[in-house]
Amino acid sequence: MSARTGRPWSRLLPNTAPWRSSRDFRLTWTSGTVTLLGSVFTMTAIPLQVADLTGSPLAVGAVGAVELVPTVLLGLYGGVLADRADRRTVALATEAALAVLSALLLVNAVLGTPALWPLYAAAGCAAALQGLQQPSVEAMIPRLVPHDQLVAAGALLSLRWSVAGVAAPATAGLVIATAGVPAAYLVDLATFLVSIALLAQVRPLPSERDAEAPQLRELAVGVRYVLRRPELAGTYLADLAATVFALPTVLFPFLAAESDALWALGLLYSAAAAGSLLAAATGGWTERVHRHGRLVLLSAALVGAATAAAAVCPGGIRSVLVCLAVAGAANWVGDTFRTAIWNQSIPDELRGRAAGLELLTGSAGPALGDVRAGSLAARYGVRAALRSGGLLCVASTGVLAAALPALWRYDPRTDPHVAAVRAAAARVAPRP
Structure with a gap:
């Protein structure tokens, strides 16, 4: 480094x-x-x-x-x-x-x-x-x-x-x-x-495997690989927890109307991205952190906590914007360390299928989150949907930390999968 x-x-x-x-x-x-x-x-x-x-x-x-x-x-x-x-x-x-x-x-x-x-x-x-x-x-x-x-x-x-x-x-x-x-x-x-x-x-x-036509049954090999590694499966589940429970995009128009702040609708949509940009611009510290799995879980919990806070904090729509920006920054941190785990520890011959599974969770999570938030908001109100989603995200992250200690302990300096991928990369070093 x-x-x-x-x-x-x-x-x-x-x-x-x-x-x-x-x-x-x-x-x-x-x-x-x-x-x-x-x-x-x-x-x-x-x-x-x-x-x-x-x-x-x-x-x-x-x-x-x-x-x-x-x-x-x-x-x-x-x-x-x-x-x-x-x-x-x-x-x-x-x-x-x-x-x-x-x-x-x-x-x-x-x-x-x-x-x-x-x-x-x-x-x-x-x-x-x-x-x-x-x-x-x-x-x-x-x-x-x-x-x-x-x-x-x-x-x-x-x-x-x-x-x-x-x-x-x-x-x-x-x-x-x-x-x-x-x-x-x-x-x-x-x-x-x-x-x-x-x-x-x-x-x-080019692929380092035999040049055969891709078969969908090969996807099962990738799924089994992920399931055999609980710390890897945990990264997908942490992402799902954040997107299903704490991605309240569908609520923004109603939140702006309820707050009598339609002028802030565009800001609601961009607040998380602004927080993410600030985190990215000051993200040099991420290279000096080695507990990647721990940061994935803590970041997901912070996304949930910030989302719940947006529903209850005083200060009107401006406080909501700050909370959403904090959630966006935390989500960037989680994405960075999830990507690091995937790139550093998944063998090249399985990396495409792992990325396909990531695309599945990345697409399904927001869609399910919209259904969850919309249905709860229709029955209990916008703030209740926002608050419950954030709290469920925090709770589910805690469950993951307890159920998947391998993810909490993950460290690329001692992980055998990282060592194997690093050795393979050294044999075929990328050209500048």
Whole structure:
């Protein structure tokens, strides 16, 4: 792990060693950032077009339903594909297909009367392609940077999500308001073309396994591997606890209305991202922490505690925003150490399938959380749904800590799985 010198505060800054040591990581990071920023424009434009065409909140909500199933199903297959195919090739092919979808959305938007069905079709196809792509992209990283820089690489990858979450929605809204929906799709298309040009420069990353057609039954091998490692299974469960119980996004419009603060609705959506960005910008300390499993659990508990506090703290909507920002910062910490555990301890030949399972939990958790929060809010009120979700998150995290002591004790310095992966990485060191 590279040491940094200088003023004490400089030790809080993100470690850019992966950027300096690996050209392929720089290209991949930049490509992903450009794609993410552009995709927010389409994610903003599609619901807006559906709302304009139908005037129905149910029709807008159906966009999420159309996206969920392809993401889950194709994400699982994408995990198997990532362990069989060249990961860069998969990323490039899906990126090109996503660019075609943006072009079709642009054509539909400039028609005199845009059709509704292409919006749903594009949303479903884009979700399927992203499900295929994400496991390969995530599984690329440990082959692009040295093993001792994986924590720093994970923090840098989380940073781009934070930046996009804060800056991109506001920028997309401004572009759509001033230049119209077609401009949003044009921006997304342009970012895909830039991303493809960057990814094309990354070296090939062929599978080290026999070149056979991927089979879905191989997914069971990945599931059994995760279940045999309780500390690894615990990282998925901790993520589910946070997203199912303490991700109150569906409540934000009602929370703003109940607080007589509709002006703060946009701030409610961006508060967690702002907290995450602050944590990422001062996350250099994460490299000096070795109890990764403990931090995963404590971070999930803090997400729950901050969410519960948002329901009861005095000070009105401003206090709620602060609590949500704290939850976002804690979630960033948990994501960073979960990623570190996955990247440092999962063998390369299983990393794609593990990423596919992560995509499954990452997609199902928020969807289940919306159902939980919405149903409780309808019966008991918004604040009760917020408070109970936070407390359930804290309680479930405590149960996980007690039931999975291997996760609480996890330390990459002594973990045998990390040692095996480190030895394998040393035999095939990534080129700068």
